[in-house]
Amino acid sequence: MTVNISSIRQLRERLQGQLFQPGTDEYDDARKVFNAMIDRRPALIARCVDVADAIAAVHFAREMDLPIAVRGGGHSVIGSAVCDEGLVIDLSEMTDVQVDPITRTAHAAGGTTWGGFDRATQAYDLATTGGIVPSTGVGGLTLGGGIGHLNRKFGLACDNLLSADVVTADGRLVTASANENEDLFWGLRGGGGNFGVVTSFEYQLHPVGPVLGGEIIFPLDQAKTALRFYRDWSTDAPDELRVDAALVSTLDGPGLSFEVCYCGEIDTGEKVLRPLRQLGSPRLDTIDSVPYETVQNLLTDVFQPGMRHYWKSGFVREFSDDFIEALLDFFVADMPAPFAAIAIEHLGGAVSRVGAWDTAFGHRQAQHSVLILRMWQNPADSDANIQWGRKCYSVVEPFLESGAYVNYLGEEGEARVRSAYGANYERLAALKSKYDPTNVFRFNQNIKPASSTA
Ligand SMILES: Cc1cc2nc3c(=O)[nH]c(=O)nc-3n(C[C@H](O)[C@H](O)[C@H](O)COP(=O)(O)OP(=O)(O)OC[C@H]3O[C@@H](n4cnc5c(N)ncnc54)[C@H](O)[C@@H]3O)c2cc1C
Structure with a gap:
């Protein structure tokens, strides 16, 4: 799908970050992901620099009826950070990590990689369970579960998630935690990026020295x-x-x-x-x-x-x-x-x-x-x-057991996706109906909204 020039101009005016469109070298660079097997051509790539950019990009996609792919670290082996024809919301510039050594917590922006996260937290001899390759994104890894060197001591990455700021399919910014939007918070911890653009993740940290x-x-x-x-x-x-x-x-x-x-x-x-x-x-x-x-x-x-x-x-x-x-x-x-x-x-x-x-x-x-x-x-x-x-x-x-880990799953068909979410699938599908009823966020191990066939 092509988007007309005046609409592209409008989006460009609303963004602080860059907007890449087909036919430029920057576009070809920006559509590359970690797995070189993936060769997709999005209609547009919005490289967001802040929350306002992410909100503007979601609103634009809705107005233009474009599906959205979200790019965190770009490591998904099925390449779900990019799509054909839709809008890519690229968070790779949003990498700020703020550590609070007193509460032992860290806020990581949605495009942070584990290398950046470990560097920031280890300055205080703190860490949490994260990916074992530094270029992997905190985003996709946490939203799918997140296994790593510390998982037996501190649980999965998602078990250490305290809250998340999420731009939902209707362009609202909401916080999900144990006390706010608890249903969404449950779904973010293993639901694989189905519920919106997470602009910030808050993690529990632990003392980890040598x-x-x-x-x-x-x-x-x-x-x-x-x-x-x-x-x-x-x-x-x-x-x-x-x-x-x-x-x-x-x-x-x-x-x-x-x-x-x-x-x-x-x-x-x-x-x-x-x-x-x-x-x-x-x-x-x-x-x-x-x-x-x-x-x-x-x-x-x-x-x-x-x-x-x-x-x-x-x-x-x-x-x-x-x-x-x-x-x-x-x-x-x-x-x-x-x-x-x-x-x-x-x-x-x-x-x-x-x-x-x-x-x-x-x-x-x-x-x-x-x-x-x-x-x-x-x-x-x-x-x-x-x-x-x-x-x-x-x-x-x-x-093997019948299920699978969503973050390692290939393009293996709907039955396998369902078995990856296992007994939680129906609850996730109901949550999807609430937060993304038209399945705007569909480039992932996709949970179909319970009430539709989108
Ligand atoms: C070399 C390598 C090493 C790996 N090591 C580990 C490991 O140690 N432990 C482990 O558990 N997994 C590991 N994985 C798998 C990894 O968890 C997944 O590939 C995961 O999707 C990577 O997250 P990402 O943000 O880099 O991916 P992306 O490709 O950017 O995104 C993957 C999915 O997550 C969604 N997503 C990403 N960020 C956000 C966000 N901020 N908001 C909303 N949705 C978002 C995307 O929409 C997409 O559907 C590894 C993968 C690779 C290639």
């Missing part, structure tokens, strides 16, 4: 023993410890990698980690007492923009010997070229102590999730990489 963290890599011939050990040991681990395990294919060759973050007393952590560090003969062990931001940066070099991505995922129901063998047999027989990973992420702890209906994120009981990840550069390799990802998923699927 952590014990780093990576241990075992050669593949020790992977079966190490994975069996990991299953039992990680399930009984203290909340301070999160360890992800991943079968990886990197430029250094294949291996089983453990990424570690212990956020309690360092001496105690040394004891807790000893059994893992004394297991077999790892080819690398970088565990040390380091600043929290060092652990948050472990994967920065791996996840550079401009790469193509294909992801599949689920929550592990049965972490059995058969599951481990199925993973290893597949990985060894169909050894992928770099970069590929089958990552097992460590949940449980504080994540599991929140009720399945207390927030819109309902997958509280799984102790581990699995993420199959392929990353490549050459478009000609796309089919082979996607096929590998699908084949791998068919191997692990029998061991």
Whole structure:
């Protein structure tokens, strides 16, 4: 859809930030997202600099009957930060983070990335659960749930959300918290960006000083023993410890990698980690007492923009010997070229102590999730990489729960979206009818308004 010149001029006059339209280099730059597979052409991109811009952009979209995509960090693998034909409300310039060390809280503007957030909060030795790659946005990650190195100690990112300022589909600015617009507050914590433009997130922070963290890599011939050990040991681990395990294919060759973050007393952590560090003969062990931001940066070099991505995922129901063998047999027989990973992420702890209906994120009981990840550069390799990802998923699927994590979900159809929201779907659909009855915010893992077919 094209928007006429006088309307574009009107919007430009209402915005403090920039407005990009097709046919310019800035537009082509602004429509790029993290996953290079995505190539969408919005009608307009409004790069907002403040709340007033976001409100003006929502009103304009409504007047022009344009659907809206919201861009936070732009990391969504399905590229839901951009759309064809609609209006992109791009928050990437809104990155201010204000920390209050007395109340241990932080306000982060809607386009903040976790790198910026950690930098601001770690200046006070504070942190909250956030994404493990610094360029990921606080926006999409929190609204979908938000798993990260601190999740077993402090819960998900959404569990640490205290309030949010939201521009709703009718262009109103509302605050959602435990005391105000409580229904919306519930839906924001796992409802995946379905309810409006969040211009500010307020988080609870926690003291997080140096952590014990780093990576241990075992050669593949020790992977079966190490994975069996990991299953039992990680399930009984203290909340301070999160360890992800991943079968990886990197430029250094294949291996089983453990990424570690212990956020309690360092001496105690040394004891807790000893059994893992004394297991077999790892080819690398970088565990040390380091600043929290060092652990948050472990994967920065791996996840550079401009790469193509294909992801599949689920929550592990049965972490059995058969599951481990199925993973290893597949990985060894169909050894992928770099970069590929089958990552097992460590949940449980504080994540599991929140009720399945207390927030819109309902997958509280799984102790581990699995993420199959392929990353490549050459478009000609796309089919082979996607096929590998699908084949791998068919191997692990029998061991998974039926639901999925909305933030890792691909374009997998409506039934799968419903199962991702699980038992909370109907309540979310009713909330969608209240706050976005015509489904203006539809570029996400979409919840259809209960009373319409929009
Ligand atoms: C390299 C990489 C690492 C990742 N690591 C983690 C991880 O450690 N833990 C984890 O849980 N997930 C992780 N993810 C998944 C991540 O949570 C999702 O991709 C998430 O959508 C990213 O948020 P974003 O703001 O960057 O995304 P965007 O693509 O900008 O947005 C994604 C969705 O959220 C909505 N949205 C974003 N910001 C706002 C806002 N301010 N207001 C309203 N809606 C908004 C968008 O409309 C869109 O539908 C990772 C993804 C990548 C690519």
